[in-house]
Amino acid sequence: MTALALTLTVVTLALAxxxxxxxxxxxxxxxxxxxxxxxxxxxxxxxxxxIVVRNAIFFPAFFGTPVVALIAAGLWRAQGLHNVALLLAVAAIAYLIGTFLVTILLNVPMNERLARTTPPVEIEAARTIWESYSIPWTLWNHIRTASSFATLMLTGWALYLAGRHAPTWS
Known part of the structure; x- marks a missing residue:
C-alpha cells in the first residue's frame, strides 16, 4: 500500500x-x-x-487533482502517517476552494457571459467590454494560481515527510 500511496502523491504533485x-x-x-x-x-x-480549453488533457488535471490528493491522504492515514495525510487533505481543500470553486463560481460565469458577446465594431465599446471582463477575470485567476501553487507546495511537503517517515518503500 505504501507504493500506491507514494505513487498517488507523486501523481498529485504532477497534477497540481x-x-x-x-x-x-x-x-x-x-x-x-x-x-x-x-x-x-x-x-x-x-x-x-x-472553447478549446475544454479538452481531454485539461479535464483530468483540473478535476483529478483534489480527488487523487484525497485518495493518497486516506492511504497515508491508513498507514499511520497522519501528518502526511493532513498535508494532502489540506492541499485538496486549498485546491477545491481556491481553484475549483473560484473557477466554477466566478471565472466560468464570466467566460459564459463573454461567449454570448458579439465584439462591437466600435473600438471603445469593445475596450469597455474587454476591460470589464479582463480585470476581474485576471484577479480571480491570480487566486487560482496562488491556490494551485499552495496545493503543489503542500503536496511536495507531504512527499518529503513521507520519505522521511517511511524510508524503506515496501
Whole structure:
C-alpha cells in the first residue's frame, strides 16, 4: 500500500504542478498579451480559448487533482502517517476552494457571459467590454494560481515527510 500511496502523491504533485503552471501562464502572459491587442481581437481570442480549453488533457488535471490528493491522504492515514495525510487533505481543500470553486463560481460565469458577446465594431465599446471582463477575470485567476501553487507546495511537503517517515518503500 505504501507504493500506491507514494505513487498517488507523486501523481498529485504532477497534477497540481500542471494546474499551477496553467494558471500562472494566464496570469503572467496570456492575459497581458490579450490586454495589449485590439480589444475586439482579445474578445474573439478569449472566446476561442474558452472553447478549446475544454479538452481531454485539461479535464483530468483540473478535476483529478483534489480527488487523487484525497485518495493518497486516506492511504497515508491508513498507514499511520497522519501528518502526511493532513498535508494532502489540506492541499485538496486549498485546491477545491481556491481553484475549483473560484473557477466554477466566478471565472466560468464570466467566460459564459463573454461567449454570448458579439465584439462591437466600435473600438471603445469593445475596450469597455474587454476591460470589464479582463480585470476581474485576471484577479480571480491570480487566486487560482496562488491556490494551485499552495496545493503543489503542500503536496511536495507531504512527499518529503513521507520519505522521511517511511524510508524503506515496501
Amino acid at each position: 504542478g500542471a494546474m499551477a503552471g496553467f494558471f500562472y501562464a494566464y496570469s503572467m502572459s496570456v492575459m497581458w498579451a490579450l490586454d495589449a491587442v485590439d480589444p475586439k481581437v482579445a474578445i474573439a481570442s478569449m472566446q476561442s480559448i474558452n
